[in-house]
Amino acid sequence: MAEKPVLTLYNTLTRSKAAFTPIDPENVRMYVCGPTVYDLAHIGNARPVIVFDVLFRLLRLVHGEKHVIYARNITDLDDKINARALRDFGAEIENGTLSLNEAIRRVTEKTANQFHSDVAMLGCLPPTHEPRATEFVQPREDGKADMITLIQRLIERGHAYETNGEVLFDTSSTADYGELSKRNLDEQQAGARVAVDMHKKNPGDFVLWKLSSSEEPGWTSPWGRGRPGWHIECSAMAAAYLGEVFDIHGGGLDLIFPHHENEIAQSRCAHDTKVMANVWMHNGFVQVEGRKMSKSEGNFVTIYELLHEEKFGGRKWPGEVLRLAMLMTHYREPIDFSVKRLEEAERLLAKWPAGGNPNEGRVDASVLTPLFDDLNTVGAVQALHALAQCANNDPLMMPVFAASAELLGVLPKKVEVSKALEDSVESLIQLRLEMLKAKNFDEADKLRDDLAAKGIQLKDGKDPATGERVTTWEVKR
């Protein structure tokens, strides 16, 4: 008897793969750090969104759609946002037609909306919850966790202190600070470019709350009008929707230190728990044409540009192509985003059959097995490609292919062709066959080209019995 396959995940905490056992199989909980909405999302931001979307789909398949909760925050509170608001709306704020808060709201709303539109086109399901940081600063009427209460509790428990108008986390107050990034802060100081602030007890202490000037956004708090530090929002929102201890926490590799390290410290110390999340998963970086993507290199590519503008490779790219290209590399490996790679993804996709109904089939084991091995989407895509070839030859395989493709979020959609065009195709095919009989090849080819321009691809074959030419057609993608 074949053993029931077990989902195995790589855990940054232990630097090893282990079977995933949810705390409560009826209530599997995952948190992923979402975007800070000050600017358009770039292709690097897209990676965790796509990777953890696949994990979300996989968990829903294993545990049932109603038993998986996925929370991904929107950070709409950040000094970069303030700067952007001043840059874009400085004049209006100056002459009093717009308040700072209103300007900030415009920046974050516009950016968040674009983010939603971008990732939807990448085939990502919306998370179960998408909380905004600004709604979790002050104590809430619904009693969900909030940042100020969390900070208060850290002070009460001796893990944080107030100094110089700031509240700082005391990294020396918890013995295993550094367990995620495997850093020992004492050994780390030599050579590190850390400016030691004299008001800090330890160089690694970080801000939980800082005071705001009248030009900066602020919330009233026990420590004066101010705003939270960078890390506390995730601790609050994760606790608000997933509880004090949950199953999986994900994000980009670069967040391991300091962001996730500090999240862990805050959450564990505030809640007095052994762990914040059992499994910590991190996706690798995105490079563009072999080089690190950065604004200074000039190879900074936004999702919007890829989808809607002709900047990358001189053309637009469908969302499914971008998604498949992303899944063709294991999530922990660095990925080199290149035109060549996108072209290969597009070629694959073009060979896959469209129009299957995923609800009529079951995900094939050949696709599931690699995914169970730490989300090996590369193996899954290859297996899917093999299934596609089966489905192309055997319509009975279509539902299996469709269900499997849907799990990866790469099910090709059937392009809608107008009924009138569809009805006319058959008669045009007959017309062309008559032209061919008359060896009127120029006219026949022109007819074929015209149809191709309208999205209809003609395919000539031979009836095996009679040897007659048989022309079939399909909608081009």
Next chain:
RNA sequence: GGCCUCGUGGCGGAGUGGUGACGCAGAGGACUGCAAAUCCUUGCACCCGAGUUCGAUUCUCGGCGAGGCCUCCA
């Protein structure tokens, strides 16, 4: 300086102590009036050095190289 990844063919990438997956691209062929699609065949690789071993791409050590983090960053 500290810490963490990684190095397989043109490209993407499995995997293994003993003739080296697979996909894409390339080449050749079948089919075709020509295409498209499909099918068949096929070339090409395990960073370097030392060690362990009958034998290493796979294990160990050391290099070299690439990338990342060390309080902006997915």
